Amino acid sequence: MSSEASKIERTVVVGAGLMGAGLAVIMARGGCQVRLLDVSDAVLERGLERVRENLYLLVDLGKLPEQGLLPILSRITATTSPSLAAEGAQFVMEAATENLPLKQALFEEWDRLAPPETILATNSTGFSVDDVAEKTWHPERVVGSHFFTPHLVMPLVEVGCGSYTSGQVVETTVALWERCGKQTVVCRKNLKGFLVNRLQAALAREAMSLLQSGAASASDIERATRLGLGLRLPLWGMLEQRDWSGLDVHYHGMASVYPTLENSKVPLPVLAERVARGQTGVKAGKGFFDWTGKDIESVRKRKHRQLLELIATVERLMADEDELVEAH
Numbered sequence: 001m002s003s004e005a006s007k008i009e010r011t012v013v014v015g016a017g018l019m020g021a022g023l024a025v026i027m028a029r030g031g032c033q034v035r036l037l038d039v040s041d042a043v044l045e046r047g048l049e050r051v052r053e054n055l056y057l058l059v060d061l062g063k064l065p066e067q068g069l070l071p072i073l074s075r076i077t078a079t080t081s082p083s084l085a086a087e088g089a090q091f092v093m094e095a096a097t098e099n100l101p102l103k104q105a106l107f108e109e110w111d112r113l114a115p116p117e118t119i120l121a122t123n124s125t126g127f128s129v130d131d132v133a134e135k136t137w138h139p140e141r142v143v144g145s146h147f148f149t150p151h152l153v154m155p156l157v158e159v160g161c162g163s164y165t166s167g168q169v170v171e172t173t174v175a176l177w178e179r180c181g182k183q184t185v186v187c188r189k190n191l192k193g194f195l196v197n198r199l200q201a202a203l204a205r206e207a208m209s210l211l212q213s214g215a216a217s218a219s220d221i222e223r224a225t226r227l228g229l230g231l232r233l234p235l236w237g238m239l240e241q242r243d244w245s246g247l248d249v250h251y252h253g254m255a256s257v258y259p260t261l262e263n264s265k266v267p268l269p270v271l272a273e274r275v276a277r278g279q280t281g282v283k284a285g286k287g288f289f290d291w292t293g294k295d296i297e298s299v300r301k302r303k304h305r306q307l308l309e310l311i312a313t314v315e316r317l318m319a320d321e322d323e324l325v326e327a328h
């Protein structure tokens with residue numbers, strides 16, 4: 001672990017919502033003192049309730065012994081005062097509402113409040129590191145740290161660079177997340193969506209295009225994604241799979257397929273129309289599928305458990321894996 005990361009003790013999580021409450025637990029589990037910051041006492045109260053729910057969930061899932069709960073909880077405090085939270089802060093993790101002017105104002109404020117060596121990280125999904133750091137004087141200390149829900153159990157964190165992020169900041173951030181029990185990948189360019197959301201967006205756009213064109217039903221697209229593509233992915237990612245099937249095969253086959261792939265620069269009508277009529281998915285009872293009459297909480301819980309089983313299997317399989325050596 002980088003020696004700088006091992007020295008990180010005092011941290012701040014900005015935003016005590018869905019992501020912030022989980023991040024507080026992840027960081028406190030990694031041994032950090034966490035100050036959870038939000039705009040009102042009422043929101044913070046709900047945030048701390050979420051922290052406790054997260055901890056009980058970990059106990060429930062067998063990921064945390066019950067006696068481990070209180071020491072973690074005792075490392076998390078809450079405040080509505082940014083200047084109080086900033087005192088001695090070494091690492092600030094922003095998980096506030098996904099709104100660019102708000103994030104830019106927050107980073108401008110934290111750039112002023114926090115000591116110059118403090119790392120400022122963003123969990124933003126859709127904005128790049130340069131976007132959120134635009135109003136800071138020290139963009140070299142701003143870095144992306146993108147988590148995936150359910151972030152308590154998902155192993156990966158993407159550490160994303162802005163155009164000015166320093167190598168030392170990236171190294172310390174990677175080491176901090178590893179200390180918190182996460183695996184990391186680094187996106188070396190200032191990109192919206194880092195790595196995973198870009199790959200996901202390309203696939204989702206094609207899935208929606210297939211649905212829109214009537215090529216297949218939503219159910220068949222779902223089965224094709226899970227059983228045809230998804231099942232192989234933990235063992236062979238997008239690039240290694242091509243090595244096994246032969247780059248020449250991909251080259252010649254895809255030269256014919258690529259020109260026919262969806263490449264729309266705006267959301268497709270099949271998505272836009274559903275959003276316009278409030279058909280936004282599970283939360284609305286309807287999205288691409290009909291969720292009315294389903295016990296959503298029990299489905300969510302079952303999927304959580306199944307995901308944990310999958311993660312355990314994938315980690316076991318990956319432990320046997322030969323290390324990949326990159327060719328140039």
Ligand SMILES: NC(=O)c1ccc[n+]([C@@H]2O[C@H](COP(=O)([O-])OP(=O)(O)OC[C@H]3O[C@@H](n4cnc5c(N)ncnc54)[C@H](O)[C@@H]3O)[C@@H](O)[C@H]2O)c1
Pocket residue numbers: 014015016017018019020037038039043094095096097098099102106123124125126146147148149
């Ligand atoms: N929800 C997800 O699945 C997910 C996954 C990865 C990344 N993210 C990103 O994480 C961030 C947070 O998402 P979320 O789902 O937790 O949102 P959320 O709405 O649950 O929580 C956001 C919190 O930020 C607080 N906030 C707003 N302004 C603030 C300010 N000035 N100071 C302090 N707190 C402030 C809000 O009061 C709220 O509690 C977003 O940028 C989102 O894109 C979300």
